[in-house]
Amino acid sequence: MSSSVPRQRGSIIGSVRSSSEVGNSSHRPAKTMRGQVPERIRAMNASLKLLLIVREPVTRAISDYTQLRSHAATASSSSMVNSPQRSFEQLAIRPDGSVNLAYRPLAISLYHTFLLRWLEVFQRPQILIVNGDLLIEDPVPQLHRIEKFLGLEPRIGRHNFYFNHTKGFFCLRNETADKCLRESKGRRHPRVDPTVITKLRRFFGEHNQRFYDLVGEDMGWPEE
């Protein structure tokens, strides 16, 4: 699933459950959440299990903005173009004060709109919703849920991780090496005007509720 479009944050990960053929791929939601992708995946394997990793939607949008800005900075420095970067606030809120859903990092945080398409094609029990914020905070319990969901023998434990204070995230540890995710994972987010955060959280409130209704679980995302 390669593409030249800038990567948009968030994940739907499919794991093929046939014993002879095990696959695992992380997809760009910009591509996987639209069009005929769910049908094509079901045609490939109808008993597939999917992991949907979701983060608090406003934080996810800021994460996306941070990633796109970082790519734009790299592109403009290599082509010597000097374009001023617009702030998250400018992109997320229109001059009339309304939320700019034409800004893709915000539109992608409307999880229920995308999940609906997947639920037309897959049964709800085939999808595990993983709370990405909890995954960052304490990965082991989330990984235990994932092991169980996938029917895997439980093997992951606390001994597989350590908290790297320099990176500010948990990193992997095994007998031979310690390994953190690469620099593009866990970037420092810019400061965003708290009034904009509040406006966006209020806006997402009803959309988050629709997502909770679809998955049958309240993620507890702030509404202020």
Ligand SMILES: Nc1ncnc2c1ncn2[C@@H]1O[C@H](COP(=O)(O)OS(=O)(=O)O)[C@@H](OP(=O)(O)O)[C@H]1O
């Ligand atoms: N252990 C650990 N180390 C580093 N980063 C971690 C970790 N666990 C989760 N994360 C969060 O993963 C976010 C990036 O993952 P994505 O799936 O959104 O990335 S991508 O779509 O593949 O680009 C990334 O988002 P940002 O913090 O905005 O960079 C991280 O917060």
